[in-house]
Amino acid sequence: MERLAGQLHYMIGRYSTDTPSLLRRTVASRHLPGLADPKARQNPPSYMSRTPTSTLRFESSLAPTQRFLIPERTRRDIIDSVEAWLAGLPDQKAAMFHLSEKYASVPATPNNSPPRSLRGSKLGSWTVTPRKVAFFASALISLMVLNAVLSTCHHRRSLRPAYLTRKIPYNATVLPNAAFQPPEALPHRGSDIIDTFTSYKYRSTCNVSSLDLHAPFAPLCQDRTSMLTAMSSGGRIGHDAPYMPRGCDMRWFSTEEVCETLSRFEKVIFIGDSMMRHVIGSINVLIREDLGYGAVTDWNFSPEERKECFCNYQFNVKACSVQGIFKTADVVKNDPGSVACPANTIDVMIEQMIRFPIAPEELARFRALLGTTKPAKPYAFIFGHGLWNDLDLQATLDWLDLILETTASQLHYLGARKDAFWPRLFVTPNAAGKEKPDEWIVSQGNKALMIFEEAVAVKMGRRGVEHLGTWNMSIQGNKFDGVHVDLKGNLIKAMMVMNWLNMLEVESH
Numbered sequence: 001m002e003r004l005a006g007q008l009h010y011m012i013g014r015y016s017t018d019t020p021s022l023l024r025r026t027v028a029s030r031h032l033p034g035l036a037d038p039k040a041r042q043n044p045p046s047y048m049s050r051t052p053t054s055t056l057r058f059e060s061s062l063a064p065t066q067r068f069l070i071p072e073r074t075r076r077d078i079i080d081s082v083e084a085w086l087a088g089l090p091d092q093k094a095a096m097f098h099l100s101e102k103y104a105s106v107p108a109t110p111n112n113s114p115p116r117s118l119r120g121s122k123l124g125s126w127t128v129t130p131r132k133v134a135f136f137a138s139a140l141i142s143l144m145v146l147n148a149v150l151s152t153c154h155h156r157r158s159l160r161p162a163y164l165t166r167k168i169p170y171n172a173t174v175l176p177n178a179a180f181q182p183p184e185a186l187p188h189r190g191s192d193i194i195d196t197f198t199s200y201k202y203r204s205t206c207n208v209s210s211l212d213l214h215a216p217f218a219p220l221c222q223d224r225t226s227m228l229t230a231m232s233s234g235g236r237i238g239h240d241a242p243y244m245p246r247g248c249d250m251r252w253f254s255t256e257e258v259c260e261t262l263s264r265f266e267k268v269i270f271i272g273d274s275m276m277r278h279v280i281g282s283i284n285v286l287i288r289e290d291l292g293y294g295a296v297t298d299w300n301f302s303p304e305e306r307k308e309c310f311c312n313y314q315f316n317v318k319a320c321s322v323q324g325i326f327k328t329a330d331v332v333k334n335d336p337g338s339v340a341c342p343a344n345t346i347d348v349m350i351e352q353m354i355r356f357p358i359a360p361e362e363l364a365r366f367r368a369l370l371g372t373t374k375p376a377k378p379y380a381f382i383f384g385h386g387l388w389n390d391l392d393l394q395a396t397l398d399w400l401d402l403i404l405e406t407t408a409s410q411l412h413y414l415g416a417r418k419d420a421f422w423p424r425l426f427v428t429p430n431a432a433g434k435e436k437p438d439e440w441i442v443s444q445g446n447k448a449l450m451i452f453e454e455a456v457a458v459k460m461g462r463r464g465v466e467h468l469g470t471w472n473m474s475i476q477g478n479k480f481d482g483v484h485v486d487l488k489g490n491l492i493k494a495m496m497v498m499n500w501l502n503m504l505e506v507e508s509h
Helices: 002-013 019-029 038-042 056-061 072-088 091-097 130-158 187-193 224-232 255-262 274-288 303-308 311-315 328-334 360-370 393-410 412-416 438-444 446-462 487-502
Strands: 267-272 348-352 379-384 424-427 466-468
Touching: 224 466, 224 487, 255 274, 255 487, 267 274, 267 360, 274 311, 274 328, 274 348, 274 379, 274 424, 274 487, 311 487, 328 348, 348 360, 360 393, 379 393, 393 412, 393 446, 424 487, 438 446, 446 466, 466 487
Parallel strands: 267 348, 267 379, 379 424, 424 466
Antiparallel strands: none
């Protein structure tokens, strides 16, 4: 209560010198002897002497202009209001202005304590608990794992090939990092990128497109050596997919180009077994523009034969072997309207000599075919042998040597000069299929066929005979009996032979 009185005295005393006397009377009427007693005024409590603003003699320090700012009536109204308020307070409420005894025993801050700004932080007394240790250990392990993952990702990214990360400008004619480039924009490659069978007979029924047989790409092979190597070592991207030479591409000729190439030679002579007969049959498909019956003598077919030897089944050796075309002269004689080439411009034939030793009548027939005079245009020879002698390399070489000797003895101009133009090509057998009988797996299986093809390539080079391998081309192709490929495979083989013929320098001889 004494503190309240002192504060009230301060507030009102600033504005009037008469306030202390009024306050003394008010305090005296409220039985506050601490202020009413003159001795108490001479020795005021400690709270009244702490600062000049809390003393009862404060009014003497005020400037005259600060006095009498509140009218007398207003001052008395304020004092009366305070007296009324104090009178209404019970004695218990008055005790609220003093410290509660409840907190009397609470130790106060020692007088010699340093300022709060200089005291230590509460974190200094941080205690270590198992839960805190586990938390920080988990956080540390997580950071280590994250760092390892980020480091691994960065390392893997740095190992990526440059072509996966560098930006390459788009070029419509060159595909960067593509396995195969589009064929060159040259006029003579026009037939490579279209279906040349569009106008062929039975095109829709047989459902065969030239684009199903060969997928063109760049670059085109520039010489016979690279062409034969590429065609022999190519492959397919899947079973019965288009065949693609390796490294450089071959041509897929139109019918007009096939006719023009064949017309450069006096005769194109195939010598060998049924595989060679199927190649000449495929050439007849091209020059007759007939996918249904182009390889067989359909002009004398019975209804049953027309049914059994149609499309793919033209090369079925069991049902259509006898009906195969052996020479284009028979087609010109019996069905001249079916030949797309100009009349009397081509002559393609086969002499069947299937095994060694060669029968005397076969050699006699061959001599009669060759004649003894030099023709106006050169002859081209394509040989095929192997299976009838169980891929015996020496038997094949003896077979070939005998044919070459017979040819040279008949055509003296070929043996008289070492540089005589004598185009010769040896074609090795197809790959074996799953239908091949088990008794032939050892002597004529794929292992024996691959070894034979590689050995023949070496031996042919020593004899001046060029070599074309067909194992790669036929391993993923369809085969009727595990030996002979179907119409598609034989058309590819025929087009390989046409590429070789096309690159022979006939005009310079």
